[in-house]
Amino acid sequence: MANQLHYPAPQGPAGAPFADVNLKLAVLSALDEQGTIALGEPPKLAEHLLGRSFDVATEGYRLVPEVLDYLARYPLDSQKLATLETLNLDGGSTIYHHIWHFWHGEDDTFEVASLGGIENCANLRELGVAGILSPVDIGLLTPLRQLSDLYIGTGVSNIAALRDLPALASVRILNDDIYAEVMTLGHPTRQLMDELKRAGITVWVHWVSHYDQPPAFE
Template identity: 40%
Template sequence: MDHPVNFTALAALRPGDAREDLSRALGAHWCEPAPHQQGRVTALSKQHGFEAQIDTAGRIGAIRYREPFPATSGVLGLRIGMPVAEALAALPQLALSHRAPVYDSMYFVADVSHETKLALEFRWQELYAISLRNPAAVYPDKQPMAYPVAAGAPGAPFGDPNFKLAVMSSLLESGALDLAEPGDLAAFVLKRAVDLEEDGYDLISEAYDYLVRYPLTEADLAKVEAITFDGGNEIYPYCYYFWDGESEDFDISSTAGIGLCQNLRQLTCIAMIERLDAADLVGLGKLEALHLPSVCDNPGRLLELPALKKLTFPETAISDPALIAALKARGVAVRIDA
């Protein structure tokens, strides 16, 4: 079930506010920070650009708003996406801290009060992030991540272990799955301190073996709304930190079992999969957008997807003009990539 986000309440939060204020503003999105998170509350970080950190006194020590936090919810008269000149007009006390060539970035700082420091990050002359912090805040020490015990066959409940990684990446990227940091997982499976600057240039087989046997519940699968097959997915650094996307370590040969993701709305095949069997998709009653790979087996089964609204595919995937016409007649927007 989708829960609305009260962006106005989030924009009104400040360092020094109580944990309970943060909890009320987040509503159904509130989740108590795990011991390894050092007080960080990140449930909305990836999808909505908001995160906060609670100090040892039980108060907000730091808040960060970044794109895509909505511009309609202003913070101290500032809004995400506003030009540098407008920000300086709104807060004349802003001082340039430094510049960076990446994203043509500019950083400004200001004192909001004796207890609150403000930092702004601009990318390409537009406000990308607003950070507020209490420099005196003390945060909990980081504790080890409590990883669940691996269980089942590799890939379960799916047939292809690499497909399971893509599903887990969807959960990771939406904030529904917490694996801590890649170095934390490596240290857990290797049972030693790990420096990924040294150990991250090869596949860590122990991390891969753990991930493909990670216990996914029905509740986890119900949270999967979009799956993308792409070498840039967030899951891969957890077992191959410096993977360049060029090898075949994570290629997907089957999507069997995808029907377990009953709330899937979007499936995008960018890379790492050459063929998809449309029969695997039958039963996904909420699937609205589909981007096929080079080969599509049983393409006629696409007509059995009741919610399908947008279909994109290379010309090699579907060659039957009657099928394409039938899909268009059902109101599906079809785009063929040359």
């Protein structure tokens, strides 16, 4: 119920403990969806912060800075972050409806520029990146010792760092350049993927656009 919602006082610098406010928003959204925190249904948070009713029909077509500022400084401790096991970066997070109810998704307002601080999600097991972040720097994921399932549908950098993910069980990549590399015998990326397969890791690499529509590498 709305009157049972508790919104903690904001604290610390914007984005903390992450380097990017937009990464924090994605994490907050995942925590809200799994019930670790409770933001309520839009526009309850906006009404709480503005101290008045919020008319979605007339005010939902613009970003509400008070909501963005609050969420950027929403207090997150290690206990809450430890509950997060699945994170998807795809531009479809429900938290955006609190900030900009009718956001069209056609600009970079919520684009994630850095995965810095992702190590604070120490128990993350599944990470999916289908949008809002490119490239994905695999090197920044190596502190995630529980990460087992990785899906990337954008750009990739430091791909060799896949070797340094000890719990990795499945890696799926949707990318034309990576597909071309794994289909080239002797290419370092092909050698990497063959090495992962020999280690028992499920590998799937597919093209985004290809004239001949060849099968996936797996």
